[in-house]
Amino acid sequence: MTYEPVIGLEVHIELQTQSKMFCACPVVDSVSAPPNTAVCPICAGHPGTLPVVNRQAVEYALRVAMALECSINPVSVFARKNYFYPDIPKGYQISQYEQPLAVNGRIVIETAEGEKAIRIRRVHLEEDTGKLTHVSADFAADGETDKRTTGESEKGYSLLDLNRAGVPLLEIVTEPDFHSAEEVRSYAERLRALVRYLGVNSGDLEKGVMRIEPNISVRKRGASELGTKVEIKNLNSFRALERGVAYEIKRHIAILEAGGKVAQETVGWDEARQATFSQRSKEDAHDYRYFPEPDLPPLVVSPDWQEAVREQLPELPWQVYRRFVDQYGLTRAEAWGLAAERAAAQYFDAVLQATTAGIRTVYAWVMGELLSLLNAAGRNFDLSPVPARELAALLNLIADGKVNQTTAKAVLAEMFKSGQSAASIVTEQGLSQVSDVDLIARLVSETLTENPAEVTSYRAGKVTVANWLFGQVMRKAGGRANPQLVRAELERQLACSG
Template structure:
């Protein structure tokens, strides 16, 4: 039997505020900071303390809601979500339930089959929990609690179960990440844990409208883990049904070393958390005028920017999408394109997504920290366009520019890399190569025309890689034609 996947995603995005959600403690990098160094009685859950809402966190939440075309509720309610776990110092989490910050949004994604609209059910504010570190020593196993993360503002974005493949889930998650980064509300650095996913996964017979029994996979902290966990779970559920068994409603974890899901507990329902309104925080009123002010300050969103780059610069969709994946990369491209005098913007896109990205990937550098400015790259591309150097030499020049910070013209002059366009000189090299390779010339004249490329390479090598490709090609074709005539 053929089955259809039905997948919904809950994304927990840390909001990049300076202080925590309900107290004045600084938000610190929990991967590098000393444990429990940014904690106060409020976020430690001490009796008698009162929470004070972070206005900037609400503003960031509204930004995201507007970007996702949500309806921002003018009144929303904070609630206590009651459960016990070592990383939850109060014994409850302050979240939102019946009246969230925003509802009924959507995110358009691109798939191999075209555009798809994924509905967003809700976006609500809440506080993060602490962080547990499990260790084993001579005295046995134990868990250490770090409350630096406790109380950090989170926005939970919940989709409808509108996705039907791992490809669609990845497109949705990466699209959402790009929006959060463009808005400046989240760094998108997955290795820092600022975005975490929970996937609700079920399958049903293809063509059916009935939803199958769903499971929830918790704490997926990377795109790779998310994709692998969902793919594994879809296969596991299909195998169960094919064997006449049933799928149990459960909360699962992902075992990365063994590449499988495992049961954490039976699936909770909302009533298990005993939600009730937070008595220490009044209803949150978000006024229409404030929403309008936030809307006016919204930056250009990635999808709009992608479309504009295609229209303005004639880029192909794939290049435009890559360039707009991060605002710093898009800004670098546009600054480079603005500085070009002869070369095309398409050429700039190719070099940025090719040579520059290779450098960024190999060094781990950010594009804002490299030693080649957008204007310097534009200078290099204009030199290529004018015939000053060829493509291969340009790669050598760019590598030196990245290493030294020198301009393209400086590198070319200092290393003697200027392209040779002297027709007489190149003609002599072609003649020499054909004369010293009579066997290959005979094969070419006998019909093995692919040897023309070999001759081209031999001449270019003899010229030290600096011969003008256009002049070389013209001279080679001319002398091969003469040889064919005898």
């Protein structure tokens, strides 16, 4: 019996506006900011307070929906999602339900079989909840149970931070179009690239500003009816996402093959155990009693407003990717490695436009030598101490024969460290390439005279010795000799009868 996974995704994206969705409180980093310092009566749910829609949040949401090729609803409605939980002080969450902001979009992902379109069911706005931190009874700095609770310290306690409550949240819901963990990861990577390109979210899964929740079921291959659905939470990296989905698929298949039934539930991902664990049963679907938010009018997005937002859209990551493949001849992996980060793609384009070096050379230096230095320094391309024009100038020095590859790598390292230009470093340190044919001939002759045994080995048929001799000549020249001239002269002198 063969089984087929069927997976849909819900992704929550915090919109990086200056203020919250329905009040003037600032949006702060929920990880580093002191708890409960960005809270007002509106986001704390005090009776009698009235919400006001954040226009910037709506525009950010429109950017994403348009980039996903969604149909924008000219009129959408906010609704109250009613449920009781400590992190939602009003007793309800303002969301959208029957009339969301946008519907029927798509995003194209790369799979092992080629490109695949994933359908987007809906994109809607809502407010985020507060943040609960659960502290066990064992936790205390001195090994003692923390006594700050009132008579419940032996059971542990929970801390509530409302800094995140009311932060603009965009929910993107797909159709169940995924059939593998790899497809899920590909979608998530492309969606993160998109929100970064659009400037609406940092894409930091680790901080929870982008939360991905797969809904997984497994059915017999060829069957039309879906299996029992399980939702996974606590997936704070792409690796955790892929492994969590793969684990659940295997778990479902094992249960079905053993004749069992999969329980409908929400599970969490345990990174240490590399396994999921049950969080709560979902046998009974929640009745959230949605009804229109009486304190907010319908959200009207006029054609003029839509057009103004559409005109601001940048070149999207998959458009950059396709350009790099079609125009530059990069492989799919190379193209996406650049296109996934807007700053990297822009840097690559800028270097390419300012140098006479070829595409392969530019790619090797941007994604090889420079990226290595950036990673070691914990920096991104937008914080590179080597501007694109300066890397282009260095590549021009190589193309013009003024420095060789080995010297250029040392020059780049110095540029990264000091911020100096390539030309000034080469001049100040006397690193210009040696192309004097008489000098090179003398260095080769000296090297062969000093290493008669290696010369004899070469002439006896051990041709690989030539590479060692080449290295000795370059060492004599301080690494600055023109390697093409050195190799040609070395071959000429070795070919002479000994």
